[in-house]
Amino acid sequence: MTRKRLMAMGTGSRTRAAVLAAGALLLGTVALPGSSAAEPRPQAVRISAGAPALAPAAATCDTGTSLTPSTDDSGPNVQRIRKRGKLIAGIDTNSDLWGFRDPATGNLQGFDIDLVHALAKSILGDANAVEFLAVPTANRITALQSGQVDVVVRTMTITCDRLKQVSFSVPYFDAGQEVVAPKSSPITGLDDTVKGRQVCAATGSTGLDLLKANLHGAKVFTVANQLDCLVQMQLGNVDATITDNALGAGQVAQDPTIHLVGGLLDHEVYGVAMKLGSTDLVRRVNAAMQDFLANQWTAEYSKWLKPLGASPGAPVPHFAG
Structure with a gap:
């Protein structure tokens, strides 16, 4: 999008949206700086409740269950991250509330960004031991399959088709x-x-x-x-x-x-995506997720997602295998 077209959109919230979108297009898949603790100031908005308007397709898999957590760091995928000294996370940079760059500071903010920091804190002992890569929606799976990122934390819905291509943590948010x-x-x-x-x-x-x-x-x-x-x-x-x-x-x-x-x-659920078959990392991430859901999720919802309405409470994790 050209600078002229963006300028034509005016000021205020529209300019902010355009800056975020343009920034994402320019960034592509490049490393980004860490996030700030500043809170967004979005207006309150309504989120519809009740039964879905369209009947969902018959489930052919269990999208709500993931592997049993483990804090064992000896697996090959976890060891690779620990030897590198940082977690490489594919994220969004243009979704307000979830993952975005504050136009005023250039810092990353949002619920998903804080979740990545929580994963890094659990796996590496340092919440800032993270390299963020902006990954477009269509490139999330290929970024994992190619090894470009360790995890994708990007409001990514767990589906039966995607479970054939990547592995997921337990859900961390219900959406639709x-x-x-x-x-x-x-x-x-x-x-x-x-x-x-x-x-x-x-x-x-x-x-x-x-x-x-x-x-x-x-x-x-x-x-x-x-x-x-x-x-x-x-x-x-x-x-x-x-x-x-x-x-x-x-x-x-x-x-x-x-x-x-x-x-x-x-009805959909978001999960942290990882390369298919990276069992040790899935278990290690689920250990971090178990703690995040129990001890941090509510505060993160209050910090970032209050515009969605009253908190529904953290999803209850289900593990098997």
Whole structure:
């Protein structure tokens, strides 16, 4: 996106969204500095509750259970991280509340960023022993498969298809897909009101899969990262977005002219992703996750995710194997 087009968007929250999106495009997959402790100041937004509007596909796997935790550091994957002296984490840099660079300071902030620091503290004894790499939505799995990163902590939904490609920790957040649209729009959800309209979703996202399966006559518009959809809505290039409600809330927090509509379309859970078969690392991460969910999750929700509404409480971890 050109500087001229970004400047045309004006000031305030829209400029912030554009700066975040442009920064992510420029960063690609490069190492980034650590986060600050500053809290965001987003507006309060509504998160729909109740049953999903679309019946989810029949489950063919257990997305809520992961390997039994272990603090044994002798496994090959954990040893590689410890010998290196840092955890390499694939993260997002343009999702408000979750993982973003503060335009004023250049520091990384958000719930997922703090989770990475907690993993580093548990595995390496140093919360700052982290190298962050910005990874686009579509590149999350290949970044793990190639060994470019040790973990991906990027609001990544655990799905049966993805479990065939990567390994996951226990879930750390419950979410679901929802439609984001301008308040002035007649769009009421993923229904016939999107017929003939441009609907945006990130490549490689579960939102894109859901949209393609329930088009209702919509035209699909794809981008590399979900915040790019917000910029495209602001520029008038798309009419609506499908994304995780938790990410949609971040978009709404940045731009008060848009809102979440139609209610939840499905139910999803986020997990920390690792290379398929890295059993020792999965167990070690789950040990850190067990502590994070029990002792830190509530404070992190209050710090970052209050715009989503009252805390639902940390997910209860389930282990097997």
